[in-house]
Amino acid sequence: MRRAFPSRLAALALVLLGAATAVRAQATQPAPMQPVPAHLRGRHVSPTVSMRIYVPAGRLIIRTWDRDSIAVTGTHDAASSMFGGGDLGHVKFGVEPLRTGDTRLASADLHVTVPRRARLWLKATVAMIDVTGSAGELEVYAVGGSITVRQASGVISIESIDAPVQVDSVRGDLRVRGGKAPVVVRDATGTASITTVSGSVTLTGRVPESRVETIGGDVTLDATQLAGVTTEVQTHAGAIRIAASAKARPLLELSSRTGRVTTPAPAGAAANGRVLARSFRGTISVTPPQPLNSKAH
Amino acid sequence: MTIDCQVVARDLDAYRDGTLHAARCEELEAHAAQCDACLMQLERVTAGMLPVFAPTPPSTLRDDVLRAVAVRRRSRRLPRLARTAGALAAAALLFVMLRPTTAPPAPTVADSTIVAVPVSGASSASADEIARSEFRALDDAARELQAELTRTPGDAELTALLRRIDDQRASLRRQVQDARS
Numbered sequence: 001m002r003r004a005f006p007s008r009l010a011a012l013a014l015v016l017l018g019a020a021t022a023v024r025a026q027a028t029q030p031a032p033m034q035p036v037p038a039h040l041r042g043r044h045v046s047p048t049v050s051m052r053i054y055v056p057a058g059r060l061i062i063r064t065w066d067r068d069s070i071a072v073t074g075t076h077d078a079a080s081s082m083f084g085g086g087d088l089g090h091v092k093f094g095v096e097p098l099r100t101g102d103t104r105l106a107s108a109d110l111h112v113t114v115p116r117r118a119r120l121w122l123k124a125t126v127a128m129i130d131v132t133g134s135a136g137e138l139e140v141y142a143v144g145g146s147i148t149v150r151q152a153s154g155v156i157s158i159e160s161i162d163a164p165v166q167v168d169s170v171r172g173d174l175r176v177r178g179g180k181a182p183v184v185v186r187d188a189t190g191t192a193s194i195t196t197v198s199g200s201v202t203l204t205g206r207v208p209e210s211r212v213e214t215i216g217g218d219v220t221l222d223a224t225q226l227a228g229v230t231t232e233v234q235t236h237a238g239a240i241r242i243a244a245s246a247k248a249r250p251l252l253e254l255s256s257r258t259g260r261v262t263t264p265a266p267a268g269a270a271a272n273g274r275v276l277a278r279s280f281r282g283t284i285s286v287t288p289p290q291p292l293n294s295k296a297h
Numbered sequence: 298m299t300i301d302c303q304v305v306a307r308d309l310d311a312y313r314d315g316t317l318h319a320a321r322c323e324e325l326e327a328h329a330a331q332c333d334a335c336l337m338q339l340e341r342v343t344a345g346m347l348p349v350f351a352p353t354p355p356s357t358l359r360d361d362v363l364r365a366v367a368v369r370r371r372s373r374r375l376p377r378l379a380r381t382a383g384a385l386a387a388a389a390l391l392f393v394m395l396r397p398t399t400a401p402p403a404p405t406v407a408d409s410t411i412v413a414v415p416v417s418g419a420s421s422a423s424a425d426e427i428a429r430s431e432f433r434a435l436d437d438a439a440r441e442l443q444a445e446l447t448r449t450p451g452d453a454e455l456t457a458l459l460r461r462i463d464d465q466r467a468s469l470r471r472q473v474q475d476a477r478s
Binding site for chain 2: 123125126141143144159160161162177179180195197198213215216234236237257278280281
């Protein structure tokens with residue numbers, strides 16, 4: 001009985017030691033962070049509300065509706081918090097690190113529904129951005145991740161260093177400034193200005209009145225639906241591939257300073273559109289349309 | 298001394314439990330030997346009884362008990378509540394001292410209905426690293442064009458190309474700066 005008290009102390013010490021070991025083990029092994037729900041439903045705004053949304057990492061999905069309100073659902077990670085505010089005409093929100101000085105990217109997975117004619121300004125560092133159906137001004141900025149815009153109209157401006165850009169079924173004024181990631185534009189009407197450094201550019205389906213510039217990126221142009229449209233392509237070292245059918249071959253003006261130009265005769269007619277392709281040392285080739293489709297993505 | 302049936306009935310439980318004095322037990326058994334009713338009751342209450350082992354207590358039992366009581370009194374000087382509180386405080390202190398001081402793991406968003414893109418280790422600093430190869434490509438292209446321009450001075454097309462490369466470099470620089478902010 002006399003030894004009971006010291007043995008209890010020893011047991012307590014063992015328990016504490018065990019707890020300390022467990023805590024240390026927890027410190028060395030990353031614990032899964034639980035997502036935190038984020039909800040904002042039915043906030044009344046102007047139909048042309050100007051919105052600024054900032055999601056550094058994760059996913060941002062934008063959908064539109066014919067209502068004068070916005071809705072936000074989704075989650076953000078436990079180390080981040082939502083911020084935001086605004087009025088009828090201006091709304092700003094996003095996620096930021098919970099702790100000041102936390103250099104990690106705040107992460108969220110947000111599904112945002114906005115008025116169709118809302119003016120959107122979206123910024124991310126490394127996130128998947130997906131916009132469908134916007135009819136107002138759209139500006140998207142991202143370093144990495146991916147950017148997808150579908151069925152949109154109006155002025156669409158996309159800037160990315162390393163995020164692949166995919167634009168599908170848009171009309172209006174499209175501006176894309178890319179870096180090393182590929183840019184794919186399908187079925188666009190209106191005007192387009194696309195610039196990359198080493199990223200490839202692919203224009204398929206209906207091609208807008210466009211100007212494409214790359215340094216090392218290859219450019220693939222589907223020139224089968226160019227009627228009434230002029231497309232200018234310029235590269236430094238990137239190859240230019242033009243897919244044109246024999247029946248509706250556009251007027252082709254091709255030149256490469258030191259690269260090889262392969263073009264079948266005849267050169268085509270202006271009624272079928274016009275392609276001005278120049279390269280410093282990249283090759284330029286005109287091919288039947290079939291192989292182009294397989295290289296579209 | 299003889300006992301009657303009422304006394305037997307009163308002492309039966311004590312007899313069964315073995316707490317009845319030995320002399321009374323003999324009296325009870327003697328009465329039952331002559332009284333059928335009491336014998337029946339005695340047999341009924343003792344039916345199924347097992348012989349009881351009565352251990353002999355050790356000679357040091359008294360001293361041991363007294364010593365144990367003394368130890369218990371000493372241990373009670375630190376109340377149980379205080380000991381519990383102390384242990385909890387120590388555990389809390391250990392937790393605070395040993396809790397993870399390194400940054401928590403990179404956030405991963407997961408939801409049953411919306412599948413998120415996992416992001417690991419991404420930071421604004423990576424924009425510089427990502428853009429580095431692009432700046433290099435622009436520099437290489439500019440060098441190439443300048444070398445060509447020295448061979449064909451005044452070439453308007455080369456000059457325009459160089460200007461566009463400068464524009465792209467400025468645009469890329471601005472994007473990196475935006476990413477930093």
